[in-house]
Amino acid sequence: MIPIKTFFKVFALTFFIIACESEESTPTPNPRILNLQTTGDSANELLSAKTHQSLVLELVSVKGFEPSKEAVENLKDFIEKRTFKPNGIKLVQRSIESTNKEKLTIQQIDSIEQKNRTQLSTPSEHAVFIYFSDATAKPSDDETDMHEGHMDNNIVLGSAYRNTSIVVYENTLRNLTSPIQNEKRRKDILTQIETFTLQHEFCHLLGLVNLGTRLQSQHEDVDENGIPNRHCNVKGCLMQANALFESDLMGSIRVLELDPLCIKDLQANGGR
Ligand SMILES: [Zn+2]
Numbered sequence: 001m002i003p004i005k006t007f008f009k010v011f012a013l014t015f016f017i018i019a020c021e022s023e024e025s026t027p028t029p030n031p032r033i034l035n036l037q038t039t040g041d042s043a044n045e046l047l048s049a050k051t052h053q054s055l056v057l058e059l060v061s062v063k064g065f066e067p068s069k070e071a072v073e074n075l076k077d078f079i080e081k082r083t084f085k086p087n088g089i090k091l092v093q094r095s096i097e098s099t100n101k102e103k104l105t106i107q108q109i110d111s112i113e114q115k116n117r118t119q120l121s122t123p124s125e126h127a128v129f130i131y132f133s134d135a136t137a138k139p140s141d142d143e144t145d146m147h148e149g150h151m152d153n154n155i156v157l158g159s160a161y162r163n164t165s166i167v168v169y170e171n172t173l174r175n176l177t178s179p180i181q182n183e184k185r186r187k188d189i190l191t192q193i194e195t196f197t198l199q200h201e202f203c204h205l206l207g208l209v210n211l212g213t214r215l216q217s218q219h220e221d222v223d224e225n226g227i228p229n230r231h232c233n234v235k236g237c238l239m240q241a242n243a244l245f246e247s248d249l250m251g252s253i254r255v256l257e258l259d260p261l262c263i264k265d266l267q268a269n270g271g272r
């Protein structure tokens, strides 16, 4: 995959060449251009109602790996609580065939998106694409890539990539809960992990932490080398890097919420 910066250089150059060829011909812009930005770039538009009054969530799952209804409702409630979308949030859901690959890189997931995404952003409405995968995460060859993988104890649960794209590794989530014997309890815990993953990744699209939404106070966490890691250092916050495993996974997992510092950042960037 072409790194995003190179892509724009190539795009700009192509545009220039076409523009020079003939004064008459207007180049057709890539219809996907509004969905090819970097994670966090659309934070303000997703949070506020200044330009974008509604939102479409397109949920595409591999057959048999659909999220629970409650988890999807929880995501919708969460977005309503934190953003201004006076014309509402629309859900578009469907299932597709598996790629039959055990592991997928973010580049491969991106090409699944390019093939299957039907809802594109416009200047007045954003569309967010969420893919529920039956494959596990494979590290990218290209480290300059455009995504934020969410890792808990080295298990990648989901990833936000580009400005309006998320992947949830549904198979990984199910494997985590498979040791739970009681069927009802297993389903409940799975719903909670799905909810956590969806809300956490969506918050990266909303620019948390320090990823397009400016910090109002210093609460960005650092990795083991002291490098800021786009997560929150407040214990118990939804945006903590190891939030899920900080809670007692096999006991009763707490419903994780944003702490007041993350909420302040969102509010300062047009959210609620
Ligand atoms: Zn994360």
Ligand SMILES: [Zn+2]
Pocket (backbone or CB within 6 Å): 219, 232, 233, 234, 237, 238, 239, 240, 258, 259, 261, 262
């Ligand atoms: Zn936080």
